[in-house]
Amino acid sequence: MKPARFEYERPSDIAGAIALLQREDIAVKIIAGGQSLGPMLNLRLAQPDLLVDITGLAELKHVEESSDCIIVGACITHADMEDARVPDVTHGALPAVARSIAYRAVRNRGTIGGSLAHADPSADWVASLAAIGADVLIRGPAGQRSLAVADFVTGVFEVALEQGEMVEAVRIPRISRSARWGYYKICRKTGELAQAVAAVLHDPEQAVFRAVIGATESTPVVFTDASSLFGGNSVTERPHALDAGLADQALAAAGMTDKLDRQIHVVALRRAMDKAMRA
Amino acid sequence: MTKQGVGSRVLRKEDDRLLRGRGQFIADLRMAGLQDVAFVRSPLAHARIRGISVPPEYQGAVFTAADLTDIKPIRAVSGLPGFKVSEQPSLACGKVRHVGEMVAMCVAATRAEAEDIAASVQLDLEELPAVHDMLAGRKSDTALLHEAWGDNIFLETNVEVNIAAALDAPIKVTREISTARQCQVPMEGRGVVAHWDNRLDQLVVHSSTQMPHIVRSGLSECLGIEHGRIRVISPDVGGGFGHKGILLPEEVVLCWLTMRLGHPVRWLEDRREHLTASANCREHHYRITGYASRDGKLLGIDCEATVDSGAYSSYPFSACLEAAQVASILPGPYDFPSYRCRTWSVATNKCPILPYRGVARTGVCFALELVLDAIAREAGIEPHELRLKNLVRPEQMPFDNITKKHFDSGDYPQALSRAIAAIDLPALRERQRRGEADGRLVGLGMAIYCEQAAHGTSVYAGWGIPMVPGFEQATARVTPDGGLELRVGVHSHGQGHETTLAQVANEILGIDISRIKVLHGDTAFTPYSTGTWGSRCTVMAGGAVSRACEEIARRAIAIGAFMLKADAGTLSVRDGCVCGPAGSVTLQEIAYVWYRRPQDLPADVNPGGLEITAGYKPQRDSGTFSYGAHAAVVAVDAETGAVEILDYVIVEDGGKLVNPMVVDGQLYGGLAQGVGTALYEEMPFDGSGQPLASTFADYLLPGPTEVPEPRMFHMETLSPYTQFGVKGIGEGAAIAPPAAITNAINDALRPLGAAELLHSPVTPRRVLQAIAVARMGKAA
């Protein structure tokens, strides 16, 4: 369990990093916190010729708060979020999500950008940031572009990054003080990746009622308007009980064939909503 | 001086270095010229080797069976009638018989480079049908591991006592019960560093092993080198649990390699090797029927037990240690009149089975205790009432049970009653009636076991395996300044012997334990021993230390009597002194005279002096029987299948406890592993014999948040046969948790109908499946 031989670079500016990523003659891979890539290197599931360590890039630790959102650099760690070293525009929602990722040693190194780029279907950021309505800011040779998290993640360990592109930052919208948020993770034990996860954001002031079921076999199942899922007609209405049948159908339609799997995902969604309503 | 002797809760001496990160493990060894080894391991469970090709640039760095012409395969033969012999080549020869079997050995300056070489070696394998399921393998005569056998059965046994009398009992409950295959997962994996010492003309093998002397014997047999030219050193070892109670093929080939190359070589097991090439324990299957009267008196047990023994017979315990024991220990601590147990040790295309903490007992306890709960439900009585009706009673002790096990002492009903009292059964039943605010289901489960430990010559001679324990020896040496050195052949890797054996010596000689050094783990300076296994060390090595210290005391008294001008008969050793009515002399003063002023010794002094090796066996060597009653309260989330342990009680009787705090530590550790077996740990295999978990992301272990803080209570019923009345307890706490926890889950699920969990680990998915089955049954 030792990695195959690789070269290592730690560029000091983002342009230098992009230049390295553009090389086509060799296999290049970014390393951020190394919490997912490290094991893959050791297991030789990843055998890049060159590792580009992006943790030296000041731009990627940058945080910028504005009236409607906060932009956090890709190398902000789970622990930065957990400890609210990064201003929290979600009234405690995302720090709590961060706290449910792995355990502290992993959170000290693992990054929000790395987690999204890795796109493990069970990752907590993938489901929660899709629910909160975050965007991924992408930097590449052609400049910057952005994609909603739900569009950025295209499959199991698959994202919409082109050759030479990287995640530069994540834009997290400020949610209303009156918003209700619920997040529920089902996992075998503390620190494990989720078996089922669900997040619900009901923010009538901003006309948002979004629900996400994660830890599926592919991309998260996103309900951009969850009102009918909770027995209502409009996003501003107070939600009722979950229509479990509807959720189950959505999961089946998304390709989840196993009944018990669907069951725990539906339970996660109902409990996320229960938490939101109790909050 | 504060009391430090037998019974004292003194802090562990070894923790000073271990907790500061100053332990010296295999991977801490530094040696000039050391090179690392990586193995090419079989990717297939069963295949004929058609060819092995090594790229030209790596010729000379890769070795295969073809190179090892001068070493013998590992043979661990049991003397039990009908046992079929397997020969385990150190590197696969002709066929591979399990995923992870070593095919080639690659050596390079670093492990990473050795892995590069291993990755470049091409295997040409012709896949053969694999036996991945022991029940199918038991019957198969087509897919054969060892063709010459004609079947896949290492050993079949049958024990029968008057079973006919039970067959028409009014209550008859049959269940199919099984336990998953597991890995032992010590914190430190295995590891070997071998080199040749030219000065001593000796092969020196550092190995992370529980039994350095046995490894030496095995190496001597396989390599054809005499014992005197082999030295095995087992340094600090980060947990064994049975995983390191074996002669490794890796040890054999690394010895060969260092002799071939002339420089030190090293292999360190990595976690993937551990998981995929060493998933070697616990996999049992039971078809078991319990017979009882209407009021819950047990009339008989009838069982067919199958153990998945893997591909080869491991040295020294052999392939049938588990199954052969199952038949003799299945009756547990109970007294009933009829019994039958047939067992099969089945060869499968998996790595060879090894005993794991609790050995066969964990599976046996699981099978029996689950069936007892089913009988209690059938009889309509509380599970503890059923058990109390059937446990061997204290007034029957010592008791020879239905399989002729000799229970030395104990009060089993009291242990169980105390556990139930600690749980507060009426309050729990009331809580169940009320229901939980969060909708979860609460249940109570219990299990009680007794554990034969430190069993010796008479028991093992009957099994006829390569290793039969005899007298255990210890060397005691008073140093010239009055300190004490103890040398023992057992090895300590978590058990705390460096403290507890010092406490035993302190009890007899009164020397402060800070001045007692326990040396172990080196064949060069410790007496021969079969090592650390079978919960034997406190009984056996403790007994040997006692005998040696008693003799030291006698010799010190003889010298002291001369110095004090007193009659030896009036003197005794206390607090590090030889004391008499008219004064005392310290052991330090006596040692000074012996070593430094021999001119002052009496003329008739024993020339053996203040150093002696003494041997010990208990008065009866059929084993001590420690026991424990465990009770668990769990909450089951019927929507997700999640199980939380709310309360856990252990009432444990280990006879005289040399250090109750160390025993508490053993209980914590055993419980953690028991929780793993109960709820988390499982190595699944696919139909072609591929192990499916290769990292800890797939092979789940309980962590600190999953292991409950147990409430522990000790009883101390002395063994009539051992020094101080001690009993072996090292394995006990790993035996009962799977049964107690699963019984609790089944109790919790009762309101949902016939949902019964009968397979460990009880994963959330299995819980949901059982509930779904029960619902379907209700709907039908």
Ligand SMILES: Cc1cc2nc3c(=O)[nH]c(=O)nc-3n(C[C@H](O)[C@H](O)[C@H](O)COP(=O)(O)OP(=O)(O)OC[C@H]3O[C@@H](n4cnc5c(N)ncnc54)[C@H](O)[C@@H]3O)c2cc1C
């Ligand atoms: C024991 C353990 C438990 C865990 N439990 C959880 C859990 O409960 N929930 C959870 O969500 N996660 C969990 N994780 C995963 C963890 O959160 C990782 O930190 C995260 O998935 C990856 O972040 P990283 O910074 O470590 O990325 P790395 O491991 O460095 O990289 C991961 C991948 O992303 C790419 N990458 C990294 N940064 C960028 C970037 N800025 N732009 C483009 N590509 C990039 C890399 O090339 C690589 O392919 C666990 C990990 C471990 C080791």
